[in-house]
Amino acid sequence: xxxxxxxxxxxxxxxxxWLINDRPEQLNAMNNEMRDEFADAWLELEADRQVRVxxxxxxxxxxxxxxxxxxIASDGVGMExxxxxxxxxxxxxxxxxxxxxxxxxxxVNGLCxxxxxxxxxxxxIVIAASDAQFFDPHVSVGQVVALEAIxxxxxxxxxxxxxxxxxxxxxxxxxxRAHELGMVSEVVDPPERLREVAQExxxxxxxxxxxxxxxxxxxxxxxxxxxxxxxxxxxxxxxxSMWGHPDQxxxxxxxxxxxxxxxxxAD
Amino acid sequence: xxxxxxxxxxxxxxxWLIFDRPDAANAADAAMLGALESAWAELDADPHxxxxxxxxxxxxxxxxxxxxxxxxxxxxxxxxxxxxRDAELRLTAWxxxxxxxxxxxVNGLCxxxxxxxxxxxxIVIAASDAQFLDPHVSVGQVTAYEAIxxxxxxxxxxxxxxxxxxxxxxxxxxRAYELGMVSEVVDPPERLREVAQExxxxxxxxxxxxxxxxxxxxxxxxxxxxxxxxxxxxxxxxSMWGHPDQxxxxxxxxxxxxxxxxxGGxxx
Numbered sequence: 001x002x003x004x005x006x007x008x009x010x011x012x013x014x015x016x017x018w019l020i021n022d023r024p025e026q027l028n029a030m031n032n033e034m035r036d037e038f039a040d041a042w043l044e045l046e047a048d049r050q051v052r053v054x055x056x057x058x059x060x061x062x063x064x065x066x067x068x069x070x071x072i073a074s075d076g077v078g079m080e081x082x083x084x085x086x087x088x089x090x091x092x093x094x095x096x097x098x099x100x101x102x103x104x105x106x107x108v109n110g111l112c113x114x115x116x117x118x119x120x121x122x123x124x125i126v127i128a129a130s131d132a133q134f135f136d137p138h139v140s141v142g143q144v145v146a147l148e149a150i151x152x153x154x155x156x157x158x159x160x161x162x163x164x165x166x167x168x169x170x171x172x173x174x175x176x177r178a179h180e181l182g183m184v185s186e187v188v189d190p191p192e193r194l195r196e197v198a199q200e201x202x203x204x205x206x207x208x209x210x211x212x213x214x215x216x217x218x219x220x221x222x223x224x225x226x227x228x229x230x231x232x233x234x235x236x237x238x239x240x241s242m243w244g245h246p247d248q249x250x251x252x253x254x255x256x257x258x259x260x261x262x263x264x265x266a267d
Numbered sequence: 268x269x270x271x272x273x274x275x276x277x278x279x280x281x282x283w284l285i286f287d288r289p290d291a292a293n294a295a296d297a298a299m300l301g302a303l304e305s306a307w308a309e310l311d312a313d314p315h316x317x318x319x320x321x322x323x324x325x326x327x328x329x330x331x332x333x334x335x336x337x338x339x340x341x342x343x344x345x346x347x348x349x350x351x352r353d354a355e356l357r358l359t360a361w362x363x364x365x366x367x368x369x370x371x372x373v374n375g376l377c378x379x380x381x382x383x384x385x386x387x388x389x390i391v392i393a394a395s396d397a398q399f400l401d402p403h404v405s406v407g408q409v410t411a412y413e414a415i416x417x418x419x420x421x422x423x424x425x426x427x428x429x430x431x432x433x434x435x436x437x438x439x440x441x442r443a444y445e446l447g448m449v450s451e452v453v454d455p456p457e458r459l460r461e462v463a464q465e466x467x468x469x470x471x472x473x474x475x476x477x478x479x480x481x482x483x484x485x486x487x488x489x490x491x492x493x494x495x496x497x498x499x500x501x502x503x504x505x506s507m508w509g510h511p512d513q514x515x516x517x518x519x520x521x522x523x524x525x526x527x528x529x530x531g532g533x534x535x
Contacts, residue, residue: 069517083505083508086501086504086505087501087502087505089494089497089498089501138477138481139473139474139477139478139481140472140473140474140516140520140526141474141513141516141517141520141526142474142476142477142507142510142511142512142513142514142515142516142517142526142528143474143477143504143507143513143516144477144480144481144484144503144504144506144507145477145481145484145485146480146481146484146485146497146500146501146503146504147497147500147501147504149481149484149485149488150484150485150488150493150496150497150500151493151497153485153488153489154488154493156447157420157421157422157446157447157448158419158420158421158447158485158489159388159389159390159391159420159421159447159448159449159450160447160450161485162389162390162482162485163389163390163450165478165481165482165485166368166389166390166470166473166478166481166482167466167469167470167473168470168472168473170469170470170472170473171469180445180447181447182447221493224492224493225492225493225494225495226492
């Protein structure tokens, strides 16, 4: 059953698990509690055998607007804890941090600002409502842009990321431009259809072999760590790792029999 | 104002570095090659310069080495050859370790070695009639540095196509925008400098110290794997904590006024 969180909503809809930012009054900014709940929610959905794909979105007019600095800076321990986790690079709030092996779709429902880019950079697939807007105000308030932008610049043209980093709050990127640049792969118009489109996209992905997707995801993300030849060598191991897996017989058989495959999901 | 093929100007918080050999399509001769390093250093060291714009006079932005001139200046040719071989070029802001944000404003033709200044800028905008090509292989030369940097920053295929087509194809400003090589196309082209100045002034409203650390983190990320780049970037991030700009930024925002950033230990 769905665990109760106070800053997130976790839901299931068929094969799709939903992780929804739920601090709409604070534009879904992340306070200490939310940061802890993220760590648990990702692992809960990752462990659920019924969940084949995870969609991450937000309630209200914002997707995510980064760290709730007001709270983290004022509760006495928050800032020190945050500093320590950064210095150790011991973070647990995105799917990438939590080593989620299932496909993750980020569905950007509105404003995505600053630290909100963590969940764009660290998702496998990103779609956006047509009225979504992206900007990174860090340098406009004397903060450094680092981790989110570093993740993004591996995945899209560098110049656009640097422009956002240096313009700060003095410019916003539209969903249309994000689509042109390949930061998102689909813009949903009207924006109200975002969740419906994300669910349908999740269901299409859920028709594919979970084991093959997990190994593919591992190979592709690891490629961001390595040079080309090393990434291929490591990827070859992932590739061969599926040989002998029952899905490799079931896939072609189902195709020949014109039926949906019955994938084997490991315990 | 200099006579070595470069102009340096200042307009408000924006420093301008302008290629000024319009009759030679701004190709870099020995004098310009020798002057670039000190020009970048001068602008980077000036506390009043918060952003640098790099553009060209005339119909070209930059067209690489002036091979004709260099052939007649054996000492200069030998020195540039050595620097090229040893990867010790001192042409671009990246080569020279410039910490200030750099905008390349491509005002026309950008060819061959001119791509260095596109690849090594933080932000690139272009006049609508700008064109990009890399003629190296059409004259028996190898494309390396400029294209290598570009392949880290935009789709690879487009860079390889430019490298292999040589002078037999030009990329339009519109295509460069589609590919994310430039983030803005200015039309009519005559408005390029005005747009660049305005863009730079917007950037100049942000914390210089935070921008320098961010720039360091993002460029370093091109050197490392993702996780290592994030670890190193986290150090840059935390390095700003305790800096006066981190209190001044939110305070100015709350008071609805422009922040007064601290530059080099003093209020700017």
